[in-house]
Amino acid sequence: MRVLVVEDDAETATYVARGLKEQGHGVEVAGDGRDGLFLALDQTFDVIVMDRMTPGMDGLSVVKSLRAGGVVTPVLFLTALGGVGDRVEGLEAGADDYLVKPFSFSELNARVNALGRRAPMREQTSSVLKLGALELNRLQRSARVGDKSLDLKPKEFQLLEYLMQNADRVVTRTMLLEHVWDFHFDPKTTIVETHISRIRAKLEACGPGAPTIHTVRGAGYMLDAT
Amino acid sequence: MRLSFAIRSTRTRVAGFMVILFMAAFGVSGLATWLALTAPVEESTQARLLRESSQVTGLYSAHPRSEAVRLIATREKRPTGYNFLITDPAGRRLDGDLPERAYPDGMVTFKWTGAPVGVGDDDDVRMRVLTVRMPDGVRISLGEDLERSRQLQVSFLRTFILTSGAALFIALAVGLSYVTRILRRIELIAATADAVSAGEIGLRAPVRPPERRDDIDHLAIAMNGMLDEIERLLVSVRQVSDDVAHDLRTPLAHLRQRVEVALAGLPDIDAYRQALNGAVEKIDDVLATFEALLRIGQLEAGANLATFQPVDIAEVARAVAEAFRPSAEDAGHELSVVSPRPEIIQAERSLITQMIANFVENALIHTPKGTTIELRVERIGPVVRLIVDDDGPGVSPAERAQIFRRFYRVDRSRTTPGSGLGLSLAAAVAHAHGADIRAEDASPGLRIVVDFPAPAA
Numbered sequence: 119m120r121v122l123v124v125e126d127d128a129e130t131a132t133y134v135a136r137g138l139k140e141q142g143h144g145v146e147v148a149g150d151g152r153d154g155l156f157l158a159l160d161q162t163f164d165v166i167v168m169d170r171m172t173p174g175m176d177g178l179s180v181v182k183s184l185r186a187g188g189v190v191t192p193v194l195f196l197t198a199l200g201g202v203g204d205r206v207e208g209l210e211a212g213a214d215d216y217l218v219k220p221f222s223f224s225e226l227n228a229r230v231n232a233l234g235r236r237a238p239m240r241e242q243t244s245s246v247l248k249l250g251a252l253e254l255n256r257l258q259r260s261a262r263v264g265d266k267s268l269d270l271k272p273k274e275f276q277l278l279e280y281l282m283q284n285a286d287r288v289v290t291r292t293m294l295l296e297h298v299w300d301f302h303f304d305p306k307t308t309i310v311e312t313h314i315s316r317i318r319a320k321l322e323a324c325g326p327g328a329p330t331i332h333t334v335r336g337a338g339y340m341l342d343a344t
Numbered sequence: 345m346r347l348s349f350a351i352r353s354t355r356t357r358v359a360g361f362m363v364i365l366f367m368a369a370f371g372v373s374g375l376a377t378w379l380a381l382t383a384p385v386e387e388s389t390q391a392r393l394l395r396e397s398s399q400v401t402g403l404y405s406a407h408p409r410s411e412a413v414r415l416i417a418t419r420e421k422r423p424t425g426y427n428f429l430i431t432d433p434a435g436r437r438l439d440g441d442l443p444e445r446a447y448p449d450g451m452v453t454f455k456w457t458g459a460p461v462g463v464g465d466d467d468d469v470r471m472r473v474l475t476v477r478m479p480d481g482v483r484i485s486l487g488e489d490l491e492r493s494r495q496l497q498v499s500f501l502r503t504f505i506l507t508s509g510a511a512l513f514i515a516l517a518v519g520l521s522y523v524t525r526i527l528r529r530i531e532l533i534a535a536t537a538d539a540v541s542a543g544e545i546g547l548r549a550p551v552r553p554p555e556r557r558d559d560i561d562h563l564a565i566a567m568n569g570m571l572d573e574i575e576r577l578l579v580s581v582r583q584v585s586d587d588v589a590h591d592l593r594t595p596l597a598h599l600r601q602r603v604e605v606a607l608a609g610l611p612d613i614d615a616y617r618q619a620l621n622g623a624v625e626k627i628d629d630v631l632a633t634f635e636a637l638l639r640i641g642q643l644e645a646g647a648n649l650a651t652f653q654p655v656d657i658a659e660v661a662r663a664v665a666e667a668f669r670p671s672a673e674d675a676g677h678e679l680s681v682v683s684p685r686p687e688i689i690q691a692e693r694s695l696i697t698q699m700i701a702n703f704v705e706n707a708l709i710h711t712p713k714g715t716t717i718e719l720r721v722e723r724i725g726p727v728v729r730l731i732v733d734d735d736g737p738g739v740s741p742a743e744r745a746q747i748f749r750r751f752y753r754v755d756r757s758r759t760t761p762g763s764g765l766g767l768s769l770a771a772a773v774a775h776a777h778g779a780d781i782r783a784e785d786a787s788p789g790l791r792i793v794v795d796f797p798a799p800a801a
Contacts, residue, residue, distance in 0.1 A: 203651055206651060218635075220631065272666075273666060273667065299663070299667050300663075300693075300694070300697065301667070301694075301697060301698075301701065302694045302697075302698070303694075303698045303701070304632065305668075305701055305705060306705055306709065306766075307668060307671050307705050307708060307709075308671050308674075309667050309668060309670075309671055311671075312670040312671040312674055313670055316670060336621075
């Protein structure tokens with residue numbers, strides 16, 4: 119993927135750019151909002167990582183200008199502001215996701231990957247998601263592995279659905295909390311872990327052929343066909 | 345200095361304004377009264393004179409001369425009668441009290457100097473005289489004293505000027521003393537504001553007892569309320585910085601120790617990796633505490649208030665319970681929700697979610713296995729009430745009042761995980777929503793009650 123990083127803090131910019139390059143992405147870095155806007159309008163990127171408070175032109179205005187100019191590239195906001203209103207404001211301006219500084223690189227990477235895949239996924243209107251022998255019917259809210267039906271609670275279904283949409287990619291705990299439960303804070307309890315282990319148990323009960331939810335140490339979870 | 349000058353100038357302006365206003369008002373009303381009083385009098389005296397004259401001439405025509413003269417004289421000698429004069433064709437007086445002379449026909453105004461016979465009390469007499477010549481040469485004159493109405497006008501004017509002058513004086517005196525009193529009270533309020541700006545943050549403007557309050561007191565009350573709020577915010581900001589200094593120092597000290605131990609030399613690369621992982625965890629703890637403190641600070645400062653929308657808090661409670669139920673069950677707790685109806689409040693959904701989640705987590709962490717946690721949402725009159733009950737060991741009454749304070753930890757839970765911020769963040773969320781939060785005895789266990797204002801029906 120080609121990623122544009124707009125960040126005025128050189129240390130953070132280098133850290134993000136180096137990490138993304140190690141993941142095999144092409145990275146362009148802009149040091150202020152105006153340069154970022156010109157680059158984003160001039161070239162095609164898969165994802166834009168945008169600091170919210172950049173010199174020259176602030177992140178909110180850059181995103182608004184991009185959207186007004188018809189650029190639909192997914193934007194991930196980085197911000198030192200963690201207030202509820204700030205997140206809503208960022209999303210309303212046209213950003214697609216939001217990450218509060220300081221963040222771990224694995225969190226950023228997972229979100230960039232999810233955003234990069236998002237556009238094609240959006241077009242996938244099919245009501246049935248398939249991975250290996252696992253099949254999710256999104257209209258009937260039912261799941262089965264091969265010919266065995268899988269009895270899932272509503273949140274378990276949503277969680278599995280989100281993992282399938284991001285199959286073969288790492289999904290972090292925070293991403294799951296935000297997408298499945300709409301929790302924008304970090305609970306001290308093991309909500310995600312408990313749900314994952316229950317789904318795992320149900321998948322394993324279906325015998326071989328069901329996809330596996332892997333735990334990626336220090337990063338999150340990944341669903342793959344094997 | 346500037347203030348007393350301002351008062352003086354305000355008073356001068358008020359006085360000037362009042363004088364101009366009074367003069368204008370009296371001038372207009374005086375002129376109007378004058379016109380209303382004089383014009384009709386003038387008109388009606390002439391009309392009355394003409395009417396009387398036609399009566400008298402009618403009387404004359406209807407009777408023989410001597411009889412007519414007698415009748416007319418009787419008529420005009422009544423108290424309401426006019427001065428009159430009847431002369432024969434040779435000009436001799438037949439009867440009457442008007443000075444004898446040849447009056448021209450029609451209406452004429454005469455002036456005598458020196459009191460003539462039987463007319464007026466003053467030296468100067470002005471009369472309007474109407475003379476009609478009858479077909480046989482007899483002339484009948486009727487006269488009306490004009491001085492009487494003039495005197496009326498003069499005395500009206502005199503009284504008017506005297507009364508308006510007195511009214512102006514009284515109004516000025518009363519008005520100015522009133523304005524002075526008000527300005528003195530405003531000066532007091534301004535002096536209070538100056539003193540508060542100069543650092544005496546606890547000072548408040550004086551307010552009179554409720555039954556004697558006026559607009560100035562409302563101004564003072566509003567300013568005092570504002571000062572209370574500013575003082576509260578100042579204290580809360582100071583509290584946050586104290587908290588940050590105190591409670592972030594300990595984990596940072598631990599972090600430093602770990603790093604120093606690692607720098608001193610570890611046996612192998614795995615030990616280093618472990619030390620670094622531990623360090624990152626500590627940093628995350630510090631960041632989480634920092635984040636919670638910031639959020640509490642933001643909420644207490646009244647941020648985010650603009651984004652409130654109708655939220656069904658019963659539905660939020662169910663969603664939170666659903667999220668926590670599996671982990672609660674794994675930990676041997678029971679988690680239930682009682683919320684018969686949707687209950688709508690004006691709120692920021694993600695904050696309400698976090699608040700309820702914090703209550704549930706607090707109960708999960710601080711109660712033993714086998715405890716039941718119950719969430720209840722119900723409408724009680726003007727409030728939508730959220731109740732979080734557990735049947736665990738509970739909290740002593742003395743400690744109950746403290747549990748919403750930052751970093752406060754009940755003695756027996758010093759060793760359990762948690763930052764000591766969960767409930768104070770929940771309390772900050774409640775307060776930001778205008779809700780009342782308190783801890784009670786669930787006998788047994790702890791009950792937390794949050795009363796949200798119910799939306800107007």
